[in-house]
Amino acid sequence: xxxxxxxxxxxxxxxxxxxxxxxxxxxxxxxxLDGITMLRQAIRAGAEGDMGDITLSPCAGTSEIVQLxxxxxxxxxxxxxxxxxxxxxxxxxxxxxxxxxxxxxxxxVDDRSGQLSRGGRTVLSYAGGRAHELVREILKNAGAxx
Numbered sequence: 052x053x054x055x056x057x058x059x060x061x062x063x064x065x066x067x068x069x070x071x072x073x074x075x076x077x078x079x080x081x082x083x084l085d086g087i088t089m090l091r092q093a094i095r096a097g098a099e100g101d102m103g104d105i106t107l108s109p110c111a112g113t114s115e116i117v118q119l120x121x122x123x124x125x126x127x128x129x130x131x132x133x134x135x136x137x138x139x140x141x142x143x144x145x146x147x148x149x150x151x152x153x154x155x156x157x158x159x160v161d162d163r164s165g166q167l168s169r170g171g172r173t174v175l176s177y178a179g180g181r182a183h184e185l186v187r188e189i190l191k192n193a194g195a196x197x
Contacts, residue, residue, distance in 0.1 A: 067115050080123035083130075090125040093117055094137045094146055114145045127155035131163045139178040144185045157195035173197055 070093070074080065081088060087095075093116045117134075121127065127134055127150045135155040138146040151157060161172045175195040178186040 067119060070116050070119050074119070074123050080120050080125035081129055086130070088125065088129055088134070090117065090120045090127070090134045091130065091132070091137050093120060094134055094141065094143060113143065114149060117146050117149055121149070121153050127153050128159065132161050133159050133174070135159065135174050136161060136172075136177045139174050139183070139186050139190065142178070142180075142183040142186055144189060147186050147189050151189070151193045157190055157193045 070089075073089075078089070080090070083089070084092075093113060096113070125134075133155065135147065135150045135157065136159065138150055157174055159174055161177075162170055173196065175187065175190050175197050178190060
């Protein structure tokens with residue numbers, strides 16, 4: 052068991068370092084690939100275990116990576132489907148708190164329409180399900196409405 056924890060710490064450190072290298076090499080904190088910013092991709096990866104083109108491993112260091120990207124100028128309100136919506140949907144309470152603290156709009160409305168969104172959904176509506184009760188509480192305390 053101790054080896055597993057050390058492996059997770061090593062993966063987390065490597066992931067954070069990779070994002071730092073990308074930013075140092077000139078990648079913009081608000082750059083996107085196929086409309087998905089590095090910030091939103093990092094949050095999704097924390098839930099899905101796939102960092103896609105950023106090539107980071109599952110879940111490790113999501114909060115730290117989000118903080119690194121925000122410190123580099125990532126916009127917490129970029130896009131119709133915002134990073135806060137992604138964090139709410141994945142149930143990542145730590146990232147929800149971080150994004151709110153840097154000014155993410157808790158009442159943003161997703162105006163997309165398509166396969167995953169009917170359009171008009173709020174951040175709070177993405178925090179559905181029993182497993183996301185803490186996220187809903189955090190959002191409501193920050194003034195989010197349906």
